[in-house]
Structure formats: structure tokens, C-alpha cells
Amino acid sequence: MPSSSEDLAETARVRRNWLLSTPALVLLALGAAGPLLIVAVYSFLEAGEYSGVEWRFSLDAWFQILFHRDIFDDTISLADAHLTIFWRSVKLSLLTTIATFIFGFPTAYFIATRAPKQRALWLFLITIPFWTNLLIRTFAIMEVLRNQGILNTLLMKIGLITTPIQILYTDTAVLIGMAYVYLPLMVLPMYAAIDRFDFRLVEAGYDLYASRWQVLRRVILPIVKPGAIAGSILVFVPSLGAYVTPRVLGGGKNMMIGNFIDLQFGQGRNWPLGAALSMVLLVIVGAALLAYVRVSTKENPHG
Amino acid sequence: MTDTIAVEAKSARKTYGQGTEAVTALKDVSVQISKGEFFTLLGPSGCGKTTLLRLIAGFETPTSGEIWLDGKDISADPPNKRPINTVFQSYALFPHLTVAQNIGFGLEMLGRPRKEVAETTAEMLALVRMESLAGRRTAQLSGGQQQRVALARALAPRPKVLLLDEPLSALDLKLRKEMQSELKRLQTETGITFIFVTHDQEEALTMSDRIGVMSAGNILQIGAPRDIYTSPANRFVADFIGETNFIDATVDATGATLSGGQHIDIAPQRIAGRSGKMTLALRPEQLRIVPAGHGLPATLTHSVYFGTDIHCHLALPDGTELVARMQAAADGSAAYTPGTQVGLILPPDAIQLLED
Numbered sequence: 150m151p152s153s154s155e156d157l158a159e160t161a162r163v164r165r166n167w168l169l170s171t172p173a174l175v176l177l178a179l180g181a182a183g184p185l186l187i188v189a190v191y192s193f194l195e196a197g198e199y200s201g202v203e204w205r206f207s208l209d210a211w212f213q214i215l216f217h218r219d220i221f222d223d224t225i226s227l228a229d230a231h232l233t234i235f236w237r238s239v240k241l242s243l244l245t246t247i248a249t250f251i252f253g254f255p256t257a258y259f260i261a262t263r264a265p266k267q268r269a270l271w272l273f274l275i276t277i278p279f280w281t282n283l284l285i286r287t288f289a290i291m292e293v294l295r296n297q298g299i300l301n302t303l304l305m306k307i308g309l310i311t312t313p314i315q316i317l318y319t320d321t322a323v324l325i326g327m328a329y330v331y332l333p334l335m336v337l338p339m340y341a342a343i344d345r346f347d348f349r350l351v352e353a354g355y356d357l358y359a360s361r362w363q364v365l366r367r368v369i370l371p372i373v374k375p376g377a378i379a380g381s382i383l384v385f386v387p388s389l390g391a392y393v394t395p396r397v398l399g400g401g402k403n404m405m406i407g408n409f410i411d412l413q414f415g416q417g418r419n420w421p422l423g424a425a426l427s428m429v430l431l432v433i434v435g436a437a438l439l440a441y442v443r444v445s446t447k448e449n450p451h452g
Numbered sequence: 453m454t455d456t457i458a459v460e461a462k463s464a465r466k467t468y469g470q471g472t473e474a475v476t477a478l479k480d481v482s483v484q485i486s487k488g489e490f491f492t493l494l495g496p497s498g499c500g501k502t503t504l505l506r507l508i509a510g511f512e513t514p515t516s517g518e519i520w521l522d523g524k525d526i527s528a529d530p531p532n533k534r535p536i537n538t539v540f541q542s543y544a545l546f547p548h549l550t551v552a553q554n555i556g557f558g559l560e561m562l563g564r565p566r567k568e569v570a571e572t573t574a575e576m577l578a579l580v581r582m583e584s585l586a587g588r589r590t591a592q593l594s595g596g597q598q599q600r601v602a603l604a605r606a607l608a609p610r611p612k613v614l615l616l617d618e619p620l621s622a623l624d625l626k627l628r629k630e631m632q633s634e635l636k637r638l639q640t641e642t643g644i645t646f647i648f649v650t651h652d653q654e655e656a657l658t659m660s661d662r663i664g665v666m667s668a669g670n671i672l673q674i675g676a677p678r679d680i681y682t683s684p685a686n687r688f689v690a691d692f693i694g695e696t697n698f699i700d701a702t703v704d705a706t707g708a709t710l711s712g713g714q715h716i717d718i719a720p721q722r723i724a725g726r727s728g729k730m731t732l733a734l735r736p737e738q739l740r741i742v743p744a745g746h747g748l749p750a751t752l753t754h755s756v757y758f759g760t761d762i763h764c765h766l767a768l769p770d771g772t773e774l775v776a777r778m779q780a781a782a783d784g785s786a787a788y789t790p791g792t793q794v795g796l797i798l799p800p801d802a803i804q805l806l807e808d
């Protein structure tokens with residue numbers, strides 16, 4: 150066989166590549182898979198007396214995610230509080246995604262249609278908040294929203310309201326905060342998609358009797374959809390696990406999954422439940438990513 | 453008379469930019485294009501052909517002047533309100549739609565019933581012979597196929613006028629020839645007014661009912677291909693359409709006197725009562741080479757063999773260079789040796805007089 154020496158060379162090349170990537174693989178295993186494995190194992194153990202875990206196998210944590218066992222008469226009921234937190238997390242994350250799209254699409258469109266020289270400046274302005282500490286940005290939003298804050302003062306000054314509206318410590322505050330924090334994650338992939346868009350297609354649309362709205366819906370949006378989906382995933386996933394924003398802007402009571410998990414490792418003293426909740430969060434995020442891959446490969450079967 | 457006019461530009465002017473950067477791409481152009489006509493705009497790059505098309509399509513509004521369609525001023529109508537469609541140079545097919553969806557797009561936007569959209573789409577697919585590729589995405593098509601889809605898409609809504617901006621320039625020579633006859637067939641079959649842009653003079657001559665020759669934002673001459681070729685209005689048109697020999701001369705009632713003092717006869721209907729310094733224009737195939745001693749004395753500088761033709765480059769005593777095109781003799785012996793003294797006959801009724 151004339152190709153046998155080539156085959157050998159190929160095998161050697163493959164082996165060398167594996168060897169070269171060993172350090173990275175080890176680091177990945179220890180840094181990512183390791184902690185994940187610990188969390189997975191913890192979720193199947195019993196809670197320790199004050200904190201930590203007892204090394205005895207138990208499904209209690211998984212049971213507690215959805216159900217509540219009464220301490221006195223052992224009756225089992227649905228854990229309403231948990232479901233509320235799950236529902237709020239998913240709802241707020243979806244709303245955040247929608248809000249960032251509604252504000253992010255025109256922003257990205259605006260930037261992509263500027264003169265090439267100006268675009269870098271606009272993109273830089275969009276990313277500035279990224280360089281600022283999350284906690285500080287969240288407190289800044291708090292300053293805007295609180296009863297004596299900028300927004301309420303302004304609305305009272307111009308006479309739209311007479312008493313301050315309570316926005317801070319509501320779901321609305323969390324939504325506003327998250328939409329603000331994650332907006333760049335929507336704008337950047339949308340910008341990349343619109344930048345690649347061939348604007349001559351818009352003229353073709355008008356030429357073929359489409360109205361402005363039809364051109365947007367039938368020509369522009371379908372073509373920039375991959376950017377919108379990428380942006381939605383980039384916003385939805387961190388929103389779901391958000392911790393700082395709901396903590397500061399939602400006060401103590403409007404918890405999201407992230408805060409609830411934190412609670413289990415702290416005051417709740419229920420590490421296995423915290424671990425099980427983390428796994429659930431991971432599964433939801435995984436499902437969202439899988440849906441993304443499905444949609445994007447179906448949309449574009451030829452790469 | 454006016455009800456036979458499809459499109460009319462009335463002193464249409466277009467200036468891009470402002471102040472010192474202002475570019476006037478179109479300078480008060482007026483033209484009437486008849487219904488069912490194959491009208492070609494021909495001119496060098498940057499002369500304003502695309503600009504005129506964009507004014508008619510509605511992508512640009514005229515700085516001054518008006519665009520009329522079917523006896524109505526449509527200058528203020530947006531493109532989606534004009535029954536005019538465009539075949540774009542870049543095709544601009546929708547990449548997210550199939551061939552059939554692309555073709556049906558216009559009718560769908562017009563709100564036609566689904567059945568009619570499907571029927572017309574099928575009809576158009578047959579017209580451009582693309583039935584077998586109806587379900588394909590446009591990115592998977594060859595250049596010629598994309599061209600056909602772009603045509604079918606623009607024809608499907610049955611526009612009153614079809615605008616084509618250099619639709620064939622991206623195709624190779626063979627495909628271009630095919631598409632030229634295809635376009636001509638489509639135009640005859642549909643009876644739609646075509647306004648076609650090209651900078652290829654041969655394409656313009658073979659396809660058009662009438663040609664408008666443009667230069668630097670003006671239309672210099674409008675006429676049938678034969679008229680433009682045989683009676684160009686000025687030196688630019690004569691030079692741009694086909695090869696032309698130019699000879700400076702002084703014209704009087706009987707003919708012209710060259711700078712060397714030789715006199716040539718010119719047919720009275722060509723002179724048409726004009727006189728003074730003018731340029732004589734003559735096509736290379738109209739010059740006849742005869743043995744020295746007859747006609748105008750000239751020196752053969754060199755000849756170029758083209759298979760069917762030979763182009764003989766000649767010089768007059770005053771240095772004027774001319775080209776004569778002759779059929780190559782079957783035995784291939786017609787090649788003259790450089791330096792040969794010959795005589796030139798300039799047919800009196802073929803000479804054009806151009807005022808410059």
C-alpha cells in the first residue's frame with residue numbers, strides 16, 4: 150500500500166497533537182469537571198448538622214427541590230416557595246432577554262449603519278460599562294430607582310406623579326437592572342450580524358413592493374436572526390444565574406435561583422439542596438444551549 | 453401620442469453631496485421611453501446611468517425635474533408604490549428564501565392570494581427555465597442561474613417597466629451571449645418596457661430598439677442602433693460606438709480640404725449646407741485601399757490579422773493615423789508589407805461631418 154507511510158505519519162501527528170493538548174485537558178478536568186463532580190456528588194449526600202455534608206447517600210435534597218415534608222405530621226406537599234423562585238428566575242430572564250432585544254436591536258442597527266470610522270467609537274461606548282465593577286453599576290441603578298432617586302424626583306418635578314413610585318425591591322427593579330447590565334451582550338452579536346447584512350437587499354425589498362415594516366420583518370430580521378439568537382443565549386444564561394443584581398435591587402425577598410442557592414450554603418445550612426439546585430440550573434442552561442444549537446443548525450444547514 | 457410613452461424624465465437633475473463636495477451625476481436629462489420598448493442607456497463608467505435608473509426606480513429623488521410614468525408625475529412616490537421593478541447588478545437575491553420564494557416575494561407583498569402567487573411563480577420558473585431548481589437556496593446557484601432568478605423575480609409582479617442595471621456584466625462571454633438572446637426573448641414575450649444599462653456597445657447595438665448615449669451626466673444622442681452607428685451626433689458618440697477614423701478638414705459646398713491640401717468629395721446630403729472647420733468621421737470598414745496613384749496617397753504602417761479581417765493601419769502625409777478593415781483573402785496572402793505606398797478611397801456618401 151503506497152499510503153501506509155502516510156497513514157503512519159498521520160497517526161504520529163494525531164498522537165503528538167493529543168500530547169501537546171494534555172496540559173490544557175488536565176487543567177480543564179481539574180478546573181471545570183472536578184468542581185462540577187463534587188457538586189453532583191454533594192447533591193446525593195445528607196446535610197451536616199451546622200454546615201457541610203454527612204457522607205451518607207440520600208435523595209432528600211432532590212426531593213426537597215419540589216416537595217415539602219411537614220416536620221410534625223410528615224405530610225407531603227409541593228414546595229410552593231421553590232417553584233415561585235424558579236418561575237420568577239425563568240420569567241425575569243426571559244423578560245430581560247426580550248428587553249435587551251428591544252433596546253439592543255435598534256442600537257446595533259444604529260451603530261452598524263454609521264460611517265465605518267464612527268463605529269469603533271460607538272462600540273467602545275457600548276462596552277464601557279463592562280470595564281466597571283458590577284456591584285458599582287448595580288448600586289448606580291439603585292440610585293436611579295429608589296424613592297428619593299433620580300427617576301422619582303424627575304417624575305415628580307414634571308408633575309407626572311405626586312408620590313414616589315416604589316420600584317426598588319420589586320421584580321421590575323431586578324428586570325431593569327439586569328437588562329442594563331446585559332445589554333452589551335445582546336448588542337455585540339447583533340451588531341456583528343447587521344454589519345454583515347447586505348443593505349442592497351433592503352432596496353430589493355422596497356422595489357418588490359414591501360413596506361418599511363415588511364422589509365424589517367421579512368428581509369432584515371430573518372437574515373440577522375443568528376445574531377439575535379446568539380445574543381439571546383448570551384443574555385438568558387447569565388440572567389438565569391444572576392446573583393448580585395437581584396440581591397441588591399430585589400432586596401432580600403425577591404430571590405432568584407442564584408440567591409436561593411447561596412442561601413442554602415449560608416443560613417439555610419443545607420449544602421446538598423444547594424448542590425441539587427445548582428445541578429437543576431445547569432440542566433436548564435444546558436437545555437437552552439441545546440435548543441440554540443438545534444435552531445441554528447436547522448436554519449443554516451450548509452454552514 | 454402621449455399615451456404611448458411609458459417613462460419620461462423631464463429635466464431630471466441629481467446632485468449628490470453639498471457645498472464643495474457636491475457631484476452632479478445627472479444634468480437636466482430629458483428622455484421619453486415608449487411602451488414595450490427595449491431602451492438602452494450606454495455610456496462610460498461614472499456617466500450617470502445608474503443614477504438615472506435609481507431616479508426612475510425611486511431609490512433617489514431628483515434634485516430638480518420630474519419623473520413621469522404613464523402620464524403621471526411619480527417623482528414623490530416611494531419605490532414600493534411604483535409599478536417598476538429592478539434587476540440589480542449584484543442580483544440582490546434574498547439568501548434566506550428559496551428560488552420559488554424569491555420569485556413570489558413581490559406578489560406576496562402586493563397581497564395577492566396564495567393561489568395566484570403559486571401559479572405566477574410556476575409560470576415565471578418555466579419562463580426562465582428554472583423549474584427543477586425551485587426549492588434551492590439562492591446561494592447554491594451559479595451566476596447565470598442567479599441572473600435568471602433575479603429576472604423572474606422582477607418580472608413576476610408584471611411591472612410596467614423593468615430596469616436592468618448591467619445585469620450581464622458579471623457573466624462570462626458565452627453565458628452573456630446566451631442571456632442576451634434570452635432577455636430579448638423575454639422582452640418580446642412579455643411586452644414589458646425594458647430600460648437596460650450597459651457600457652458594452654456591442655450589447656447595446658444588438659439588443660436595443662433605441663439607445664441613449666450618455667456622457668458626464670448628459671444624454672448626447674438618442675436613436676435606433678443603426679442611426680447612432682451611421683450618423684453619430686458628435687465625436688464622442690462616434691468614438692464610443694464602434695471604431696472611427698477622424699480627419700480634421702475644412703468643409704465647403706463641394707467637399708472637404710485636408711490640411712495637406714488634398715480635396716475629397718462629400719455627398720451633398722451629408723454636407724447639408726454646412727461649412728467651415730469640421731471633423732470627418734469614417735468607419736474602418738468603409739475605407740477602401742487601392743494601388744498607389746489613385747485616391748488619397750497614404751503609407752501602410754502595419755497590419756493586424758484578426759482571422760476573418762485584417763486591420764490595416766495607415767498614415768496620411770500630414771501624420772493623421774487611420775485604420776481600414778478589410779476581409780482577409782481566403783489564401784491569406786492579402787497581408788501588405790509595412791512601408792507600402794497605397795491609395796485610399798473615401799466613399800463620398802459614407803463620410804460623417806461632426807462639429808466639435
Ligand SMILES: Nc1ncnc2c1ncn2[C@@H]1O[C@H](COP(=O)(O)OP(=O)(O)OP(=O)(O)O)[C@@H](O)[C@H]1O
Binds near residue numbers: 476
Ligand atoms: N451615493 C452617491 N454619492 C455621491 N456620489 C455619487 C453617488 N452615487 C453616484 N455618485 C457619483 O455620480 C456619478 C455617476 O454615478 P453612476 O453610478 O450613476 O455612474 P454609472 O454610469 O452607473 O457608472 P458605472 O458604469 O461605473 O456603473 C459618479 O461620478 C459617481 O461618483
Ligand SMILES: [Mg+2]
Binds near residue numbers: 501502503617
Ligand atoms: Mg452603474
